[in-house]
Amino acid sequence: MAILVEQVLNGINYGLLLFLIAAGLSLVFGVMHLINLAHGSLFMVGAFAAAAFAHITKNFLLSVICATLLAAAVGWLVERVIVRKLYARSHLDQVLATFGLILFANELLRWISGGVPQYVPSPGLFSGTVMLPGGIEYPAYRMMVTSIAAIAALAMWMVIAKTRAGMLVRASASNPTMVRHIGFDVGLISTLVFAVGAGLAGLAGALTGPLVSIEVGMGEQVLILSFVIVVIGGLGSIRGTFLAAMMVGLVDTLGRALMPLALSGIFSARAVSSFAPALSATLVYILMAVVLIMRPQGLFAR
Amino acid sequence: MTEPVLQLRALTKSYGGLIVTDNVDLNVLPNEVHALIGPNGAGKSTLIAQIFGEITPDKGAVLWCGEEITRIPVHQRVRKGLARSFQVTSVLPEFTALDNVRLATLASASSNPSAFEVAAANLTATERAQTCLERVGLATRSNARAEALSYGERRHLELAMALALEPRLMLLDEPMAGVGSDESHSLTAVLRDLRQSCAILLVEHDMDVVFALADRVSVLVAGRIVASGSPAEVHEDHEVKRAYFGEEDVW
Amino acid sequence: MRHLEKPVVLDLQRPTNVAARIVGGVRSYAANALLVALLALAPFLFESHIVGSLTRGMIYGMAACAVGFIIRCGGMVSFGHAAYFGLGAYSVLIAQKIGLTEALLIWPIAVLVSAAASLAIGSLSLRTRGVSFIMITLGFAQMVYFVISSVQGLGGADGLGLQARNQIGGVSLESPTRFHFVVLALLLVVFCVLSRVGRSPLGMALAGIRQNERRLKALGYNTTRLQLTAFVLSAAITGLAGALAAEFYLYVSPGLLHWIVSGELLVMATLGGVTALMGGLFGALVLLLAEVLISEFTTYWRMALGPVVIVAVLYLRQGLQPALQKMLGGGRD
Ligand SMILES: Nc1ncnc2c1ncn2[C@@H]1O[C@H](COP(=O)(O)OP(=O)(O)OP(=O)(O)O)[C@@H](O)[C@H]1O
Ligand SMILES: [Mg+2]
Numbered sequence: 001m002a003i004l005v006e007q008v009l010n011g012i013n014y015g016l017l018l019f020l021i022a023a024g025l026s027l028v029f030g031v032m033h034l035i036n037l038a039h040g041s042l043f044m045v046g047a048f049a050a051a052a053f054a055h056i057t058k059n060f061l062l063s064v065i066c067a068t069l070l071a072a073a074v075g076w077l078v079e080r081v082i083v084r085k086l087y088a089r090s091h092l093d094q095v096l097a098t099f100g101l102i103l104f105a106n107e108l109l110r111w112i113s114g115g116v117p118q119y120v121p122s123p124g125l126f127s128g129t130v131m132l133p134g135g136i137e138y139p140a141y142r143m144m145v146t147s148i149a150a151i152a153a154l155a156m157w158m159v160i161a162k163t164r165a166g167m168l169v170r171a172s173a174s175n176p177t178m179v180r181h182i183g184f185d186v187g188l189i190s191t192l193v194f195a196v197g198a199g200l201a202g203l204a205g206a207l208t209g210p211l212v213s214i215e216v217g218m219g220e221q222v223l224i225l226s227f228v229i230v231v232i233g234g235l236g237s238i239r240g241t242f243l244a245a246m247m248v249g250l251v252d253t254l255g256r257a258l259m260p261l262a263l264s265g266i267f268s269a270r271a272v273s274s275f276a277p278a279l280s281a282t283l284v285y286i287l288m289a290v291v292l293i294m295r296p297q298g299l300f301a302r
Numbered sequence: 303m304t305e306p307v308l309q310l311r312a313l314t315k316s317y318g319g320l321i322v323t324d325n326v327d328l329n330v331l332p333n334e335v336h337a338l339i340g341p342n343g344a345g346k347s348t349l350i351a352q353i354f355g356e357i358t359p360d361k362g363a364v365l366w367c368g369e370e371i372t373r374i375p376v377h378q379r380v381r382k383g384l385a386r387s388f389q390v391t392s393v394l395p396e397f398t399a400l401d402n403v404r405l406a407t408l409a410s411a412s413s414n415p416s417a418f419e420v421a422a423a424n425l426t427a428t429e430r431a432q433t434c435l436e437r438v439g440l441a442t443r444s445n446a447r448a449e450a451l452s453y454g455e456r457r458h459l460e461l462a463m464a465l466a467l468e469p470r471l472m473l474l475d476e477p478m479a480g481v482g483s484d485e486s487h488s489l490t491a492v493l494r495d496l497r498q499s500c501a502i503l504l505v506e507h508d509m510d511v512v513f514a515l516a517d518r519v520s521v522l523v524a525g526r527i528v529a530s531g532s533p534a535e536v537h538e539d540h541e542v543k544r545a546y547f548g549e550e551d552v553w
Numbered sequence: 554m555r556h557l558e559k560p561v562v563l564d565l566q567r568p569t570n571v572a573a574r575i576v577g578g579v580r581s582y583a584a585n586a587l588l589v590a591l592l593a594l595a596p597f598l599f600e601s602h603i604v605g606s607l608t609r610g611m612i613y614g615m616a617a618c619a620v621g622f623i624i625r626c627g628g629m630v631s632f633g634h635a636a637y638f639g640l641g642a643y644s645v646l647i648a649q650k651i652g653l654t655e656a657l658l659i660w661p662i663a664v665l666v667s668a669a670a671s672l673a674i675g676s677l678s679l680r681t682r683g684v685s686f687i688m689i690t691l692g693f694a695q696m697v698y699f700v701i702s703s704v705q706g707l708g709g710a711d712g713l714g715l716q717a718r719n720q721i722g723g724v725s726l727e728s729p730t731r732f733h734f735v736v737l738a739l740l741l742v743v744f745c746v747l748s749r750v751g752r753s754p755l756g757m758a759l760a761g762i763r764q765n766e767r768r769l770k771a772l773g774y775n776t777t778r779l780q781l782t783a784f785v786l787s788a789a790i791t792g793l794a795g796a797l798a799a800e801f802y803l804y805v806s807p808g809l810l811h812w813i814v815s816g817e818l819l820v821m822a823t824l825g826g827v828t829a830l831m832g833g834l835f836g837a838l839v840l841l842l843a844e845v846l847i848s849e850f851t852t853y854w855r856m857a858l859g860p861v862v863i864v865a866v867l868y869l870r871q872g873l874q875p876a877l878q879k880m881l882g883g884g885r886d
Contacts, residue, residue: 035684037816085867091684092630096823097866099816104859111853220812224695227688235685274705281699285692289677292689296680354771380773392771394764405761408754409773415754417782422752467773 002136007257008250013142015249016149020204022226022233022241023156024197030236031173031193032087035094038078038101040223042198046071046205047214048109051118054209060123064148064206071202072195079194084187102220110216117213145207152203153242156196160238169193173236225252228284232291234298243300248284255283305368306331307383307471307501308353313362315352322348323359324525330471335493335502337512337533340522346505347389349522350473353503354386355379381413383470387460387477389505395449399440399459402448403431406466434466435459438492454485461492471501478508490514513537585831588838592737596730606845608733610838611740612801613821616794617833619787621822622747626756627783628763632687632815633674633694637667637788639810641795643701646805649715656719656726660796667792668785670697675784679777682766694815702807712806719800726800736797740834743790748830750786759783791818820862825873835873 025039049070053063078101086094121127122141129137160166172179172189180186204222212218229248233240259280263272291299306329315323322345330336340346351357353364355376364372366382394402407427408415422428435441438458443451448459457477464472477493478486490511496502497515506512512519513533520530521539529539595607616638623629644663653659678689702710718726726732750756761769762776769776799805808814817840818833825836843861847854 029684035687082863082867089866091687092624092819092823093866095630095632095687096820097863099820100859100862100866102816102859103862104856107853107856107859111856224691224812228692231681231685231688231692274703278700278703281703282696285696288689288692292677292680298685356767356770375775376770377773377775380771386771388768388771392765392768394761394768396764397761401757405757405769406772408757412754413773413775415758415774415779417750417753417755419754420749420752421754421757424754463768463772 003257005132005134005136006138007254009138009146010142010257011250011253012246013146013149013249014253015246016146016153017204017208018222018225018229018249019153019242019245020149020200021222022229022245023153023238024200025226026230026233026236026238026241027169027193028197029230030238031169032190034083034087035091035098036083037095037098037223038105039197039201039226040219040221041102041105042071042075042201042219043205043208043222044105044109044214044216044219045074046202047209047218048113048118048205049202050206050209051120051214054120060126064203067206068199068203071205072199074202075198076191076195078198079191083194084190087190105219106216113216115216117215118209119213120209122210141210145211148207149204152200156200157238157242225284228288230298232288232299234301237298237300240298240300244298247287251287252280252284255280259283304331307367308503309365309368310349310353311363311365313349313352313359313364315348315357315359322525323352326362326522326525326527328520328527328530330501330503332470332501333497334517335497335504335515337504337506337516337519338522339506339509339512339519344522345525346522347475350386350475350503350505354384354473380409380467380469383468383500384473385464385467385469385471386473387464387475389475389479391453391456391460393448393451393456393459393463396447398445398447399435399451399455399462400428400431400444402459403434403462403466404428406463407431407434410467431466434462437465437495438462439488454481454489457481457485457489458492461489461496465496465499469500471503472496473503473505475505476507477504478506478511486511584835588831588834589737589741593734596733601729604733605729606841607838608729608736609798609801610841611733611736611834612794612797613818613841614831614834614837615736615740615743615797616791617818617821617825617837618743618747618831619790619794619833620818621825621827621829621833622751622790623780623783623787624822624827625763626751626759627780628766629679629780629784630687630819631690631784631787632812632819633678633690633692634788634791634818635810635812635814636674636694636697637671637791638795638798638814638818639701639807640667640670640697641792641797642799642805642809643707643795644792645719645796645799646707646713646715649719654717654719656721656800659719660793663796664789664792667795668789671785671788672781675781675788679780679784691812691815694810695812698807698810698812701810708806710807712804712808715799715803715805718803732800736801739793739797743793744830746786747790750783751830755779755782824862824865824869832873839873 021039021043025036028034028036028039046067050063050067053066054060057063057066082097082101086097126141126144128140130140130143132138160169168179168184168189172186176186179189225248229244230241232247233242233244260272260276263276263279267275308330310326310328313323313326314321326349338346338349348357352359355374358373362372363370366379366384371379371382394405397405404421404427407430408421408424411424411427432441432444435444438461440455440458440462443455448456451459461477478489481489486508493502493515504512504516516533518531519533519536521528521536529536592607592611595604616634620631620634623631641663644666645659648659648662674690674693678686678693681689701707707713718732720726721735726735758769758774758779762780766776795809798809821836821840822833823836824839825832825834843858844854847857
């Protein structure tokens with residue numbers, strides 16, 4: 001029972017982190033109709049930057065903030081220099097150019113980091129566990145990550161749904177010409193949206209750092225999962241992206257944890273240890289296949 | 303009494319709260335030109351798309367020669383003898399005019415395009431395509447790429463593609479939209495020729511064209527058929543004048 | 554969702570004047586013919602490691618041409634062809650594990666395995682179009698990657714070596730020269746098939762789908778089924794290329810299934826020019842050449858490749874093969 005609760009919490013944690021990444025992808029697609037493969041690289045930049053800043057500042061929170069800002073700045077720059085030339089292009093061109101960006105970013109970070117995985121310890125304050133109601137112990141760091149990610153997700157939703165700026169963003173998604181006519185700079189809005197998406201991905205990367213080993217290529221793993229999420233949730237729908245991210249986070253986490261247990265009732269231990277990883281890795285994609293069969297436009301498409 | 307080729311029964315479609323097709327009953331007889339008129343946003347194009355199968359209605363039925371086809375895919379409807387033209391010109395820009403039409407004649411020749419014969423070597427398809435271009439007056443332009451054609455020529459090409467399918471019913475969504483008066487005359491002549499071959503459901507804003515061609519006229523306002531009858535009857539209908547044209551008489 | 558349907562715009566400049574077309578038609582094969590001649594003569598002209606690079610280039614070029622084919626005919630941008638490439642390679646490994654050594658048996662099996670996988674993945678992915686299609690093909694390919702790399706019997710994440718190159722009708726392919734010619738011959742067969750299909754009614758309909766799918770539907774084509782046909786054909790060819798890659802490296806690892814291979818195949822196809830039948834081959838050879846040259850100076854050769862790709866996408870819109878052809882004074886093929 002305790003293990004189930006813990007895994008569900010882990011699933012929610014993972015789902016929220018994935019949402020931070022997928023939301024940026026979805027926003028950028030919704031507003032600029034751009035498919036950005038390099039979005040995962042911004043996640044990686046966030047993780048590496050946080051590790052470096054943590055090393056310098058010795059202050060976890062400060063390093064997360066710096067890493068988020070750095071990722072946003074990189075996003076800003078990349079949008080101004082390259083990405084904005086791609087808005088009017090075919091999706092094929094967008095895919096190719098952003099693939100080029102990934103190659104460059106990966107190699108650059110491999111060069112800077114010397115190709116060795118980096119490990120960041122969880123910050124001292126959160127290195128222990130917290131006691132949850134029902135006597136379940138849960139790592140304090142994960143708890144904090146869940147809270148920060150939830151706050152960021154909520155803040156983003158509030159901005160988009162309730163503020164004037166969010167209204168402008170939604171308007172430029174549905175009718176850029178109209179927004180231009182009432183005197184707003186659509187180019188600036190695009191840059192801002194891209195930078196905010198980059199910042200969110202960077203934040204996710206910075207928070208993920210202490211949970212995993214930080215290495216080149218970590219971005220693509222989450223990028224592909226984010227694509228699955230966006231497809232399941234329905235392109236351009238933030239609400240759909242959120243629900244799909246939670247589904248994917250839970251299915252993936254629970255699958256990995258529970259699949260071996262479930263299978264060990266049926267097969268020998270040896271068979272389980274060779275099949276369970278393969279099977280649990282496919283669960284998310286099976287989910288995607290089922291959604292495609294039932295609702296090809298995504299669960300929450302407008 | 304002849305059986306209609308097409309019958310709509312209580313067809314209904316809404317987007318969110320907006321009802322774009324409201325309980326529409328309509329039929330088209332063989333070799334009849336049935337005009338569908340109505341103000342902008344009345345739901346004419348949406349109705350055509352439902353008949354053609356591009357949009358699925360929420361309720362009601364589409365009947366083809368008495369057989370229900372409400373939910374079958376577009377390509378099967380075309381096999382049964384439906385064809386359409388688009389309000390916004392829809393041709394293949396990289397292909398020549400001839401290839402545009404040849405794609406249609408090849409399609410009607412076999413339901414499964416062969417992978418190993420050479421398209422250009424199919425002389426029957428090519429000849430038929432050439433004939434269709436002649437019928438719409440584009441014979442001299444057959445080797446021009448579609449993107450190099452003038453707007454009016456592309457509207458003609460669109461009709462040639464529909465014609466090449468040898469349909470029993472053509473759904474024409476504003477075939478004259480945006481063309482000048484010269485082109486409009488030549489298109490009217492083409493339509494007059496087409497009506498020899500098949501029934502036509504014609505969406506058109508140009509009243510001169512409607513009165514020159516139509517056997518029957520139905521008026522669609524806010525998704526509902528408010529009047530239907532011979533052109534003269536519809537012209538006289540008070541209800542129509544009010545709903546469609548506002549109080550002042552624009553005729 | 555109108556914005557999903559951003560069609561792939563290809564810059565096809567075909568002279569409309571008949572005389573120009575005939576002259577262009579003859580000359581348009583010049584670039585292709587030169588390249589094929591170079592490949593055929595390579596074993597007599599170059600050192601063995603260069604010949605090896607060219608063999609490898611042909612193998613990747615075959616896959617890249619298959620990727621380009623479904624862009625040109627069908628408007629499908631697949632970011633998952635690594636799956637079919639890798640499955641072809643793993644088929645060779647498995648076949649050898651169960652004791653087969655006859656290439657004429659093993660390669661068709663590899664083709665069938667890739668085709669079967671693409672039939673399943675393609676029919677799911679083709680429930681969407683545009684961006685979603687790109688993302689889904691990538692997703693399913695990643696699934697294949699995970700599954701295969703977690704099977705310990707196939708070497709897990711490290712992969713496994715082959716005992717030896719398979720034989721054709723008892724004739725050994727150990728000699729690099731002989732293998733080079735076999736690959737070249739298969740490549741030419743692939744070009745014949747793709748060229749023939751491209752000019753067929755099916756190919757014409759597929760090219761139409763790329764330009765305006767709605768119009769093709771309205772002409773009575775079952776567009777999804779035609780696209781699936783092209784997708785499976787493309788995956789089958791990619792599977793053959795994968796089998797040849799296994800024979801070339803004599804080693805099979807999940808690296809062949811990695812998503813980056815999908816990306817590289819797309820880059821090769823577009824760098825060479827998707828409008829051209831042999832564009833993928835040009836792209837593959839140029840890319841491998843660049844890799845060889847740049848890695849002379851640095852192990853981080855991809856750091857240079859990234860910007861090259863970006864610049865090529867932004868400023869070289871047609872691709873190399875058509876550009877080369879223009880230089881040689883011909884029209885398009
Ligand atoms: N996918 C959609 N979602 C929401 N509303 C839609 C959609 N498609 C059409 N509508 C609405 O349905 C109504 C009918 O549109 P339709 O294009 O059928 O009108 P129409 O009679 O063809 O007009 P026009 O004469 O301008 O061509 C319009 O108000 C339009 O805004
Ligand atoms: Mg309309």
